[in-house]
Amino acid sequence: MTADVTLDATTRTAALALGDDALVLSHRLGEWAGHAPVLEEEVALANIALDLLGQARVLLSMVGDEDELAYLREERAFRNLQLVEQPNGDFAHTIARQLYFSTYQHLLYAELAAGQGPFAPLAAKAVKEVAYHRDHAEQWTLRLGDGTDESRERMRRACGALWRFTGEMFQPVEGLDVDGTALEAAWLASVTAVLDRATLTVPEGPRTGAWAAGAGRQGLHTESFGRMLAEMQHLHRSHPGASW
Amino acid sequence: MATAAQAYDRTDTAGQDAYERAFDAAVAADERIEPRDWMPDAYRATLVRQIAQHAHSEIIGMQPEANWITRAPSLRRKAILMAKVQDEAGHGLYLYSAAETLGTGRDELLDKLHSGRQKYSSIFNYPTLTWADVGAIGWLVDGAAITNQVPLCRCSYGPYARAMVRICKEESFHQRQGYELLLALSKGTPEQHAMAQDAVDRWWWPSLMMFGPPDDESSHSAQSMAWKIKRHSNDELRQRFVDICVPQAESLGLTLPDPDLKWNEERGHHDFGPIDWTEFWDVLKGNGPCNEQRITQRRCAHEEGAWVREAAAAYAAKHGNGTGEQQA
Numbered sequence: 250m251t252a253d254v255t256l257d258a259t260t261r262t263a264a265l266a267l268g269d270d271a272l273v274l275s276h277r278l279g280e281w282a283g284h285a286p287v288l289e290e291e292v293a294l295a296n297i298a299l300d301l302l303g304q305a306r307v308l309l310s311m312v313g314d315e316d317e318l319a320y321l322r323e324e325r326a327f328r329n330l331q332l333v334e335q336p337n338g339d340f341a342h343t344i345a346r347q348l349y350f351s352t353y354q355h356l357l358y359a360e361l362a363a364g365q366g367p368f369a370p371l372a373a374k375a376v377k378e379v380a381y382h383r384d385h386a387e388q389w390t391l392r393l394g395d396g397t398d399e400s401r402e403r404m405r406r407a408c409g410a411l412w413r414f415t416g417e418m419f420q421p422v423e424g425l426d427v428d429g430t431a432l433e434a435a436w437l438a439s440v441t442a443v444l445d446r447a448t449l450t451v452p453e454g455p456r457t458g459a460w461a462a463g464a465g466r467q468g469l470h471t472e473s474f475g476r477m478l479a480e481m482q483h484l485h486r487s488h489p490g491a492s493w
Numbered sequence: 494m495a496t497a498a499q500a501y502d503r504t505d506t507a508g509q510d511a512y513e514r515a516f517d518a519a520v521a522a523d524e525r526i527e528p529r530d531w532m533p534d535a536y537r538a539t540l541v542r543q544i545a546q547h548a549h550s551e552i553i554g555m556q557p558e559a560n561w562i563t564r565a566p567s568l569r570r571k572a573i574l575m576a577k578v579q580d581e582a583g584h585g586l587y588l589y590s591a592a593e594t595l596g597t598g599r600d601e602l603l604d605k606l607h608s609g610r611q612k613y614s615s616i617f618n619y620p621t622l623t624w625a626d627v628g629a630i631g632w633l634v635d636g637a638a639i640t641n642q643v644p645l646c647r648c649s650y651g652p653y654a655r656a657m658v659r660i661c662k663e664e665s666f667h668q669r670q671g672y673e674l675l676l677a678l679s680k681g682t683p684e685q686h687a688m689a690q691d692a693v694d695r696w697w698w699p700s701l702m703m704f705g706p707p708d709d710e711s712s713h714s715a716q717s718m719a720w721k722i723k724r725h726s727n728d729e730l731r732q733r734f735v736d737i738c739v740p741q742a743e744s745l746g747l748t749l750p751d752p753d754l755k756w757n758e759e760r761g762h763h764d765f766g767p768i769d770w771t772e773f774w775d776v777l778k779g780n781g782p783c784n785e786q787r788i789t790q791r792r793c794a795h796e797e798g799a800w801v802r803e804a805a806a807a808y809a810a811k812h813g814n815g816t817g818e819q820q821a
Contacts, residue, residue: 272568279571282559282578283790286798288552288586295579302572309568316567340801395811396804403800484566484624491682493567493624493674 263424268308269329275301320485332414345407394447416456525651548588549613618781625692631671644724
C-alpha cells in the first residue's frame with residue numbers, strides 16, 4: 250500500500266500520530282497473549298489489540314508503506330503518545346492506560362466521524378470498535394476500583410502513575426481539526442465520573458509541564474519504548490528487502 | 494435427540510439395564526448422546542478426560558505462537574497471528590463449556606491442568622525458535638489436529654461434536670494461513686527458505702506423534718471406538734496425515750526429514766520411517782524442552798490474575814450484576 254498523494258503534508262502528519270498510537274498500544278496489548286487473568290480477557294485484550302492494529306494499518310497506509318513505517322523508523326521518528334508506550338504493568342495498569350486512552354480515542358473519533366475531514370471514513374468505522382474498548386475499560390475500572398481492598402489499591406496506584414501522561418492527548422496536532430479544549434473537558438468529565446463510580450478519586454499532580462510527560466508527538470519517548478521497538482523490528486530488520 | 498437414551502432418573506435403580514440398553518442402542522444407531530441422557534460412568538469419565546485435555550491443549554497451545562506476536566515481521570502477519578491466538582482462547586472456552594455439560598467445572602479442570610493431573614498435547618512442549626515455526630505449526634500441527642478432529646464432528650457426544658464443527662472450521666483456516674506463510678518463506682530469499690526448511694525439519698516428527706501411540710500400545714482406543722467417541726485408530730489417522738502432507742511439501746518446495754518416506758504402490762499409501770517413541774514418552778512424562786516453562790507460565794498467569802478474579806467476584810456480590818462465572 251502506498252501513500253495517498255492527494256493528502257496534504259499536515260494530514261499525513263496527523264495520520265502518522267493517530268496511526269502510531271494505535272500501532273504501539275496494539276503491540277503492548279499483544280504482549281498479554283497467554284498471560285491474562287481469565288480466558289475471557291485473553292479474548293478481549295487480543296480483540297482490542299486487533300482492532301487497533303487494523304486502525305493503524307489504515308492510518309499508516311495514508312502516509313506510506315505500512316511495514317516500512319512500522320519496522321524501519323527509529324524511536325525519534327515515532328509520533329505516538331507516551332501514554333500508549335507505557336509498559337503493561339499489572340492488569341490495573343493496563344486497564345488504567347486503556348481507560349485514559351480509549352476515552353480520548355472514542356471522543357476524538359466521534360468528532361472526526363461527524364465531520365467532513367480526511368479521517369471521517371476511518372473514524373466512522375473505528376468509533377464502533379472504540380466504543381467497545383471504552384466500555385471494556387470502564388467496566389474493569391469499576392470492578393477493580395470497587396472490588397476488593399487489594400484491587401482498589403492497585404487501581405488507585407495505576408491511575409496515579411499514568412496520570413502525568415494524559416495531558417499530552419490534548420495538545421494540538423497539526424492536520425487534526427479538533428477542539429482540544431472541548432475534548433479535554435469532555436474527557437475529564439467522563440474519566441472523573443467513572444473513577445467516582447469506582448470509588449476512586451481523580452489523581453492529583455501535573456498533567457502538563459516540565460515534569461509531566463508530553464513529547465511523544467515530537468518523537469521524544471520514554472526509555473522502555475526503544476526496547477519495545479527493538480523487539481518489534483528485529484526480525485524485519487534482519488532480512489532487508491524480504492517479503493513475508 | 495434424547496430419543497433412545499432417555500433422561501436418567503436416579504431413583505430408578507431397577508431400570509439400570511434398560512438405560513444401558515437404550516444407551517448402547519443410541520450409540521449403535523449413530524444418535525447423539527446429550528447432557529441429560531443416561532450414560533455409563535466410564536463413558537462420562539473418558540469424555541471429561543479427553544475434552545479437558547483438548548481444552549488444555551488450546552490454552553497451552555497459545556504460548557508457542559504468542560511467543561512470536563511481538564516479533565511478527567509484517568503488520569499483516571501480526572494481525573493473522575493475533576487473530577489465531579485469540580481463536581485458540583475461544584476454542585478453549587467452547588471446550589471447557591462442553592466439558593461442563595458432563596458435570597465438571599472449568600475451575601476444577603484448570604486446577605487439574607495446573608497441578609499436572611490432566612495433560613495437554615505433547616506437541617506444545619516444543620519451542621518456537623524462528624518465525625518459520627509459526628508457519629510449521631499452522632501447516633503441520635494444525636493439519637494433524639484437523640485430521641484428528643474432523644472425525645470428532647461425528648462423535649457420539651453431542652456437545653463435543655458440535656464444538657468440533659465450529660473449531661474445525663477455524664482450524665482449517667489457520668492451517669491454510671500456516672501453509673501460505675511457509676510458501677512465502679520458501680519462495681523468498683535463501684535465508685527465508687532455509688528458515689522454513691529448518692522449521693519443517695524440527696516439527697515433522699513431533700507432528701506425527703500427535704496421533705498418539707501406535708494402535709497396539711494405545712490404552713483407550715478400543716473402548717473409545719466402541720463408544721464412537723473415536724472413529725479411526727491412531728495409526729490410520731497418522732497414515733492419512735502423511736499421505737496429505739507429502740504432496741503439500743512438494744508444492745511448498747520443502748522436503749520432509751524422513752529418508753524412508755516413499756510411495757508404496759501396493760498399499761496405496763506412503764511408507765514412512767520409524768517414530769522415536771522414546772522421545773514421545775519422555776515429553777509426555779514432562780521431560781520435553783518446554784514442559785516446565787509452559788505449565789509455569791500458565792500457573793503464573795492464573796495466580797497473578799487471582800486478585801482480578803476476586804475483584805470481579807466481590808464487585809458482582811456488591812452489585813448483583815455479575816454472572817458469578819469469574820469467581821476464583
